[in-house]
Amino acid sequence: MAPYRPIYLTRSDGKLEIVSKSRKKELNAPTADQLDSKPDAKGNTDYFKELELGDAKEVDWRRKLGGMLIREIGGQEHPGSNYILAALPENYRLYERVKSGPVSEITDAYLYGHPQGRKKRYRSPGDFFPHLLWLATDDNGDPDNCSCKICAPDDLQVFKEPDRTRPPEPVKKEQPPIKKEAIPPKSSASATRPMVIIPSRSHSEDKGISATKPPASKPPSATLPPAVARQAGPPPSTPTQLAPAKCFEQDQDSQWSKYLFRPGELAWFNRGNAWGLSVILKRTLERELQNPSKDRARYLVQPLSNPLQQKPTKIIESEDGLRPWLAWSPPAPTHSGLANTPGLTYGTIDWKGVTEGRYGQGDPEVDGSIFAAKAVDDSLTLFHPLTNNTVTTGERTYNGIYLGGEKIWTGEPVRLRVGSGQDIMVVHSIVERLKPGSTSIASATVLLVGDIYKFSTLSLQPGVEPPDNRHLPLRLRQDMEYRNRATIPIKRTMSFWKLAQAQAKLPVTDIKGRWYESSALLPILKGADAFSQDLTRGEIGDAGQWMNARGDCNAAVNNVPPKAGTRVVDRLDAFGKSIPQGTKISKGLDGPPEEQAFPKENTMPPTTAQQQHVEVQVPMPMEGVEAEGGSKKGLDGQGVSDGDIEQFMDLDRLEDGYVQNFTEAGGQF
Numbered sequence: 001m002a003p004y005r006p007i008y009l010t011r012s013d014g015k016l017e018i019v020s021k022s023r024k025k026e027l028n029a030p031t032a033d034q035l036d037s038k039p040d041a042k043g044n045t046d047y048f049k050e051l052e053l054g055d056a057k058e059v060d061w062r063r064k065l066g067g068m069l070i071r072e073i074g075g076q077e078h079p080g081s082n083y084i085l086a087a088l089p090e091n092y093r094l095y096e097r098v099k100s101g102p103v104s105e106i107t108d109a110y111l112y113g114h115p116q117g118r119k120k121r122y123r124s125p126g127d128f129f130p131h132l133l134w135l136a137t138d139d140n141g142d143p144d145n146c147s148c149k150i151c152a153p154d155d156l157q158v159f160k161e162p163d164r165t166r167p168p169e170p171v172k173k174e175q176p177p178i179k180k181e182a183i184p185p186k187s188s189a190s191a192t193r194p195m196v197i198i199p200s201r202s203h204s205e206d207k208g209i210s211a212t213k214p215p216a217s218k219p220p221s222a223t224l225p226p227a228v229a230r231q232a233g234p235p236p237s238t239p240t241q242l243a244p245a246k247c248f249e250q251d252q253d254s255q256w257s258k259y260l261f262r263p264g265e266l267a268w269f270n271r272g273n274a275w276g277l278s279v280i281l282k283r284t285l286e287r288e289l290q291n292p293s294k295d296r297a298r299y300l301v302q303p304l305s306n307p308l309q310q311k312p313t314k315i316i317e318s319e320d321g322l323r324p325w326l327a328w329s330p331p332a333p334t335h336s337g338l339a340n341t342p343g344l345t346y347g348t349i350d351w352k353g354v355t356e357g358r359y360g361q362g363d364p365e366v367d368g369s370i371f372a373a374k375a376v377d378d379s380l381t382l383f384h385p386l387t388n389n390t391v392t393t394g395e396r397t398y399n400g401i402y403l404g405g406e407k408i409w410t411g412e413p414v415r416l417r418v419g420s421g422q423d424i425m426v427v428h429s430i431v432e433r434l435k436p437g438s439t440s441i442a443s444a445t446v447l448l449v450g451d452i453y454k455f456s457t458l459s460l461q462p463g464v465e466p467p468d469n470r471h472l473p474l475r476l477r478q479d480m481e482y483r484n485r486a487t488i489p490i491k492r493t494m495s496f497w498k499l500a501q502a503q504a505k506l507p508v509t510d511i512k513g514r515w516y517e518s519s520a521l522l523p524i525l526k527g528a529d530a531f532s533q534d535l536t537r538g539e540i541g542d543a544g545q546w547m548n549a550r551g552d553c554n555a556a557v558n559n560v561p562p563k564a565g566t567r568v569v570d571r572l573d574a575f576g577k578s579i580p581q582g583t584k585i586s587k588g589l590d591g592p593p594e595e596q597a598f599p600k601e602n603t604m605p606p607t608t609a610q611q612q613h614v615e616v617q618v619p620m621p622m623e624g625v626e627a628e629g630g631s632k633k634g635l636d637g638q639g640v641s642d643g644d645i646e647q648f649m650d651l652d653r654l655e656d657g658y659v660q661n662f663t664e665a666g667g668q669f
Helices: 056-073 125-137 154-160 205-210 248-253 351-355 364-377 474-491 518-526 528-537 552-558 571-578 608-612 623-628 642-649 651-655
Strands: 004-009 017-019 025-027 045-050 082-085 093-100 105-112 266-270 275-287 295-303 314-316 322-324 379-389 395-403 406-409 413-416 424-433 445-459 493-507 511-514
Touching: 004 056, 004 125, 056 082, 056 093, 056 105, 056 125, 248 406, 266 295, 266 314, 266 364, 275 364, 322 518, 351 364, 364 379, 364 552, 364 571, 379 571, 406 511, 413 445, 424 493, 474 493, 474 518, 518 528
Parallel strands: 004 082
Antiparallel strands: 017 025, 045 093, 093 105, 266 275, 266 322, 275 295, 295 314, 379 395, 395 406, 395 424, 413 424, 413 511, 424 445, 445 493
């Protein structure tokens, strides 16, 4: 068989999302209901699924489109060759509709991405080809010149050209149609030069399908439009296209200001007059009673403790009652015998001796939660495997990772230790690289692959706008829009994320943790009033400046640089005996419905301290941290200092004379 030569299209009008007639943004793809593959009561299914690059049907579309395109624009310099599109145009995605019943199964493919929205889709390669030809040949990018059925529906086509017996060449206003023989050779500097790149070296069919590099040489930049080609492996200056969410929970977490916290994450929780450490078990959304148009997030958490004094679960009614694990620094142990003994871990401590007072006075529950949280911070767990290619490549890829206390998906940003300190990476791949000849995860290296961005600011000038990068996650873009709406009128500046490096590979030690929206997290960390004052001054900083980094709590105690951490196969194993046996972390929308059910009421009984100080059971504002110790006392100039967090873990004890080093007895956590 003749080799397949890939064709790289250098322009696209595809859109991943559009603004509907109701002025709301929506994904340019099948709806969530259409993606639901669950069978109905009769066992029938009718759903859509995205076809990945390399799927047989997706390859067939690219082969047919490449063949039709080369027949129209020429290609005599490679006689006898076959042609294939290296990739569908940027932001165009192919979905397969699967309809099945007890007897038969029917599958059809639909191409989504047209700027007019998800209802304007192409049903076949021949259906899409006129639009592809327009993308490849019309220098001006004028949709009026496209003759496809969407850009020029039947009721409009009679006015554009009477003869529709074959897909016409695109035309510009009153110019005569461009004929195939009129297209000059590629060496000619003509305005009708096709906007495609055909590499001179030959490719096998397989290489054409899985090519990971752009062509070895490109035409002079003056002959190419500013659009960027969607390729399997873009050059360093090209942002990597975001892959769609691969499960319902990932899709939930990709949405702006929907949920701040995730099942399986380590988080501080407000117990009324004290703050504790917990693992989030499940979450749900409920309508606000005073504002029915707004949803309120509720969480079920499991407090951490020592193995002998485990606690019941607790319902947190709003996100004001939670803080990310990395927002504060954990205090020193309350027992002097534990605080003064280096190298102790949750698993090596004699907890029976601690509860019996052999390590001095203190609070065993508090110390149990502190040591458990540090063990979790040191852990990492990969989940949702995507490939298992250990034999041929020595690598596996995953859709997500629990890194320390946080849950991170592909397709979302993380904060970096490298660079300016405010740099982020949009993660596109999580790779487990095994040692040669080994399948053991204990010695494997975990890498995050993605695009690195720097925070940049421009002075406001008429006609000057930051680049519109649609390859950024939706949360990142919408948060920046929110911040710019506050800063532009007052500061006369606008900010954006500037691509610094595409497809960078970083070890987990270079990752600080999750990136959080400033618009969502700062009102909680700073308090609503302080945040409102920042808005009026146009001063909305990055929420990452208020956060510690994963590994800081253990590095500070042991005076060592952050390390990759301990691989844990199951997320629950990271918490060990700090939570009751039988505890389950909900899979949310990806799990059975019974996992999403909440208990009818709180199961956390009041402690002695809470019974004595009911009158002060109110959430403590973050402003108190700044007043007491300053927001920059934490590790790496971030977070909250150890002294501050001791005050937060039980404010009432301080009022009763419970000193900062916890050497006096008092109350219970």
